[in-house]
Amino acid sequence: MTSRGVRHDSMRARNLAVVLAAIHRSGPHTRAALAERTGLTKTTVSSLVADLLEAGAVTEGGAVRGGERGRPGVAVRLSGRRVAALGLEVNIDYLAACVVDLTRTVRLRRTVRADNRNSDPALVLTGLRDLVKETVAQAEAEGLRIAGGALAVPGTVEDGVLRNAPHLGWRDVRVADLVELPFAVDNEANLAALGELWFGCRDADFLYVSGEIGIGAGLVVAGEVFRGTFGLAGELGHVVVAGDGPACRCGGRGCLEVYAGQDALLGALPSVSELVDRLKAGDRQAMETCERAGRALGVALTSAVHLLDPGRIVLGGIYEPLFPWVAGPVAEVLEARLAPMRGAPPSVVVSRIGGDAAVLGAAGLVIQQVIAEPGRMLGL
Amino acid sequence: MTSRGVRHDSMRARNLAVVLAAIHRSGPHTRAALAERTGLTKTTVSSLVADLLEAGAVTEGGAVRGGERGRPGVAVRLSGRRVAALGLEVNIDYLAACVVDLTRTVRLRRTVRADNRNSDPALVLTGLRDLVKETVAQAEAEGLRIAGGALAVPGTVEDGVLRNAPHLGWRDVRVADLVELPFAVDNEANLAALGELWFGCRDADFLYVSGEIGIGAGLVVAGEVFRGTFGLAGELGHVVVAGDGPACRCGGRGCLEVYAGQDALLGALPSVSELVDRLKAGDRQAMETCERAGRALGVALTSAVHLLDPGRIVLGGIYEPLFPWVAGPVAEVLEARLAPMRGAPPSVVVSRIGGDAAVLGAAGLVIQQVIAEPGRMLGL
């Protein structure tokens, strides 16, 4: 737990990361601009950039912005040619994979339908492994080198072990050693939040609300996902809306999920798209259901804002198609409850990437790691 | 916002911090043990320790633990002789100051009664400045050198500016330049949490609940205070317990504060000690009030656990004297609502330092800074 001292090699590694992060954060820069931003000398930056060029993480050339007088600089930008990340997702009715390059361009995207409810983990993971093999082969055929992978799962994760995924019916499944690559596993909502950070709103501070059968949330503060002590933070679905409300499957009463989970929203309807159809047709009962769910979500988010202090609120999952009918009540409740004490409540916006958030976020996590530790991830 | 590159001097500064942190984290160590823990060589550690010795941050000698065979090492331990931190607090009815040395020993402690409700900030700050002068002079007379100070205030703080302290009646007061020292200002609940971290339970992961007129909370994860996006996280008092409960002064309904704030607990009683007396005497009504408050607190904490995932829960402020009557209902509610899904809920314990938490925490913040940046704080 004690942090390690800085040696010459870790100093170099850190400086590589600092330069790469500066390029990533604010677009292409000349070496001179990078030197100014990082506080390193031009000489040092040149040397670091040379390493990054060789690793294929950056390219030279392209628009040289700004230069008023004097010799124009050479822009150094992230390269999409070589380094790429593998994002994976196991969910209730599908497996998904994607490959994203360092410029955040989605290069490959595959989904395999499968009924994974109460499934055998070994079987599903074999299927996933096949999907990975195909995807990686295809990516390599395009000249990409996969620097690492990450997997999103609908459940709680501790140290690479899937502790509990109620809807899959999995418990204590070891998934970290799925492939021979640097590999991470994390909760769907956390990764969906990262997806929003990398491919959606790109804001550095927000709470992503993932409406599925359960309701999860991922908080991003200063570009980092907040995970809590055991990685269990963000369980919005069981935040209490009414202390003595109806019983919830979690054992509590009056949890948000009871009012605004998928089951509560759909009632007897077969699917979310059916609900949306009815809403579009102006079905009174459907609209009241959404109104009620939205208000409950507003109450739960009031508590979440007081405790987590998010910059804004992004609604995703099933709340994305339902946004037009849910967002109003949510915002009204937040305004009424938060404005007097806090001033303007966080704005409520819709997710821009919908159902792809988690897979993309998984790839985003890997890209984040590459930028944070280029030395380790790229073998420098 | 871009992080700076590592230069030779910052490498040294960082390594000083790493060594000091290792000594702080797990007690006195020999140079050899420090070398092993930090991954640095014995030579480097020797050189770093020499600097720390000269700065007065550590001393040699004392028990040499462990050594089985071979030449015994010289223990290097934190020194209480020279470096010290100044903790300050402005509260509704007092000003407080303390001086704590690097070994966490409280060397000085002063409290000045004063009615600061709806007071003139300038006047109160003048009084505080006098208190600082006296305290610093006294500390220096004991040979201590104050490395920095921190101030706890009952309100929200942004960038050294006190934004809003409803009970003091202050708004947008600039307090950061109170003294000519490295100086920080923060919210009372956050600093009380740090106090608990440094002088109380010393756990690295917990949620400190600060019961006062309002109810605040400070979350510590891995030894760091979580502040949220704007530093407003941890407003436990306005977490919703019952969506359509009674109105709260914040504009919401059914907030925790309505059920378990000081006003709700005391009712017509003049003081907390009066309430405690009645509870000790077995007063039925008082006990029911506490029972009800405890259950409400349990419900709010259920939401907090789902969202923040704390390691344990520490009850402080007025909940400290009331702990015997409040803790039971809190724990019961948590158990009932959390156990089925999460397993054992976080344990609920009483604060060990009571009303001193915030001042001590302010000093703790400074010590934390000294250990994190000995170069800057000690002028190395």
Added chain:
DNA sequence: TGCTATTAGTCCATAATCTGTACATAATCC
């Protein structure tokens, strides 16, 4: 067109810091 000012990027000697081996020191074990 050519000169000057200005900015970008590289070269190379120098400085700062950590590493690694060798060694003196100081205990325990038998």
Added chain:
DNA sequence: GGATTATGTACAGATTATGGACTAATAGCA
């Protein structure tokens, strides 16, 4: 008392960043 073992220091060597000098490339201006 000698062997063993571990601590802490000394010194040469390795790694990395620095800083000033130098080359390169462009715009402005005469």
